[in-house]
Amino acid sequence: MNEPFQPAGEGLRTRLFQIIFESDTPLAKGFDIVLILMILASVLVVMLDTVEQFGTAYGTWFYWIEWGFTLAFTLELAIRIYILDKPLRYFRSFYGVIDIVAILPTWLMLLIPGAQTLVIVRLLRVLRIFRVLRLMQFVGEGRLLVEALKNSWHQIFLFLFTVFLMVTLFAALVYMIEPAEAGFTSIPISVYWAIVTLTTVGYGDIVPVTPLGQAISTLVMLIGYSIIAVPTGVFSAEVIRSIRSDRYSDQACPGCGHDRHEQRARYCMKCGTWLDEETQYPNAPETDD
Template sequence: MSHSLKPAGEGLRTRVFQIVFESDTPLAKGFDIALILAILASVGVVMLDSVPSYHAKYGWLFYRVEWVFTLAFTVELAVRLYTLERPLQYLKSFYGIIDVIAILPTWLMLLIPGAQSLVIVRVMRVLRIFRVLRLMQFVGEGRLLIGALKRSTHQIFLFLFTVFMLVTIFAALVYMIEPAEAGFTSIPIAVYWAIVTLTTVGYGDIVPVTPLGRAISTLVMLIGYSIIAVPTGVFSAEVIRSIRADRYSEEACPGCGHDRHEKRARYCLKCGTWLDETTPDPRESQGTGDE
């Protein structure tokens, strides 16, 4: 949780604040883990209630359980706001918005039929697990992946544009070749077929019936297999580049000019020259002392 959130005062509010917002004590960790289990259970209830046979048999039970979870989460949110010095600041934060969204659909169900299905967004609250289990060391890796994705955006966009051109060309060809009875009644329908074929999904709802159309289908499928690894390769290359940039220094060795050293390296891998020019080489100091 953000360190800008502060308890409303000393005493009970501070103790409760440490339980519901922190995870440094066994009691606080237990609270968060119990909360995550309740969130997962409530999402499971919603998913089971969407099954017609279960809804017909246990709908009344799911309805009551869902209200139990909603009331519990409403009380939990009220307790969080009670402990804060600035409750509105929390409501405007990411977790605050998620907490409100998690309980809002069930309350709206009283006014809007069908809103109960929206409680599936409650699963987003399990993002608290990053705080509970102290997994924040993965934030750096996440930023590395996001950075690599941003740097490869232009290449991926060019790839998608090329794929779109291929899809359009093959769709137009098949539209001219295949009869309307086969399902190719328009170019947009043919584009749909080309995308399904190129991605090797193959729904089978639209299938070419002429020999030439089937030959084009074979070509499209082979192209799909050959290009499916292109965006993965581009993204992987950027990830490797980011890892190397994060691990290796670009400063050249003053002795031989080699510039691929780990950031923690003190001596050149090639010639053994001391790399930190701002401080003296310890070996020289030892040699001067011995003399």
């Protein structure tokens, strides 16, 4: 099994496990398709509910439809807990957390009634849109992306920390140079300007007016163009490495030493030597004892 989970017992639990956690049977594929459609429909309901004209006209319908989705996803999560031998491991996994986030906001709204909590209720409603993250578990490449993020988070963190230092330095420098009339009334505002400039977005709501400030802006923009590809390159390299690790084996050829063969390869692509040292070469000549 590709999943790191096991059913809690034989019989019904094993059958449900094959339907929910696997996708190599028509019934399992049908379950995945239905679940994907429900996730997309629930996200669409959340998005339409934020549109004033739709929320006013169909708010009651959206409310009950949302509760229908929440009950369905809650039942699904309960079944997952029932069939797994170690449900706590699932709760600690990425998709387990997403499953909880998918249903938690609607249930929490029952505990936060009243108009005075309108902002919190709105936040909880919007959080339900994160159900779209559940779609990653139905895409084979989604695992590669998560694995690549895990493997490259040290480099990305170092990159972001370096950017933070540069942004703070340039923000303090421009705050010291530019007059308050230009909009640089505080260092946090200057940090906002530095981030917008470094990412080459350039909203134009805060613009340096002094020659030195404009020169610094030019430098920041050039630096932004220079470093914006760094995290993309790091992440892309990890994705490629993950793909290669899934496709290729590190086993060295006993004949020439070449170690970049596909997982299912039986002969060396360089010299044609039989690679599986644990089994006898099928074309080996028979020897008389």
